[in-house]
Amino acid sequence: MNDHGLRYFGDYAPGAIYECGSVSIDAARIVSFGKGFDPQTFHVDPVVAAGGPFGGLIASGWHTAALTMRLLVDNYLSAEVRLGGAGVDEIRWPFPVRAGDTLRVRARPDGDSRDGG
Amino acid sequence: MNDHGLRYFGDYAPGAIYECGSVSIDAARIVSFGKGFDPQTFHVDPVVAAGGPFGGLIASGWHTAALTMRLLVDNYLSAEVRLGGAGVDEIRWPFPVRAGDTLRVRARPDGDSRDGG
Numbered sequence: 001m002n003d004h005g006l007r008y009f010g011d012y013a014p015g016a017i018y019e020c021g022s023v024s025i026d027a028a029r030i031v032s033f034g035k036g037f038d039p040q041t042f043h044v045d046p047v048v049a050a051g052g053p054f055g056g057l058i059a060s061g062w063h064t065a066a067l068t069m070r071l072l073v074d075n076y077l078s079a080e081v082r083l084g085g086a087g088v089d090e091i092r093w094p095f096p097v098r099a100g101d102t103l104r105v106r107a108r109p110d111g112d113s114r115d116g117g
Numbered sequence: 118m119n120d121h122g123l124r125y126f127g128d129y130a131p132g133a134i135y136e137c138g139s140v141s142i143d144a145a146r147i148v149s150f151g152k153g154f155d156p157q158t159f160h161v162d163p164v165v166a167a168g169g170p171f172g173g174l175i176a177s178g179w180h181t182a183a184l185t186m187r188l189l190v191d192n193y194l195s196a197e198v199r200l201g202g203a204g205v206d207e208i209r210w211p212f213p214v215r216a217g218d219t220l221r222v223r224a225r226p227d228g229d230s231r232d233g234g
Contacts, residue, residue, distance in 0.1 A: 009159075025200055032121060033142065033183075036183070037183035037184065037186055037187045038183070038185070038186050038187065039187070039190055039191075040190055040194070040196075041196070045205075060183075060186070061178070061202055061204075061205075062182055062183045062186050063183075064153035065179055065182070066153070066155070066177075066179045066180075066183065069154055069155050069177070069179050070153070070154045070155065070156070073155055073156055073157055073158075077157070078161045079157075079158070085178055086209065086210060086211075087207065087208050087209035087210055088178075088205075088207075089206065089207055089208075090204065090205075091201060091204050091205045091206075091208070092203065092204035092205055093204055094203075095204060
């Protein structure tokens, strides 16, 4: 049971902003995730990445998406409203995420689908 | 260097179907990914999951998305056209993925964005 006070659909106020915490990312985790799921050089090889398009190692966008999910599960979703997500619209990766960066997640329920998953 | 014969933008024929291989998923990997990124009971606890909404353990949708990326990197994307994805539209998880299932990925370049990433 989480202690974020969100439990039933009615607890999620449409339009309200919920701060869902933050997570830091390091090079070892970037490389580990990259080797498993996204072995492009800029995700797995710091040396090659340094000469690549991003000038260094960056996290896979799927890694940042997964970390976002972790923060949502820990700090936003309720066991009572978890029914599995049907899908996701519009993921954007506007900035490279590098070792040492901290990701912060905010959720805002809309009126139609308030499970955030 | 991959050997799938896709290298430059012109190699990706809009509308053509590219088979990107397959990957099998097992319970240990479902649970491991779930513990890291999506610790909802139906992703991490086979016993609780058995009595849950899916009647058993299912993979996180982010796990299947990440495995899809892996198949795209291995069998579809070219080092020459990898510039990092700007985002993704419309991910759908129509069916639960269970231990023992095999995921198969197909890619179809459209005329606007042919990097598949």
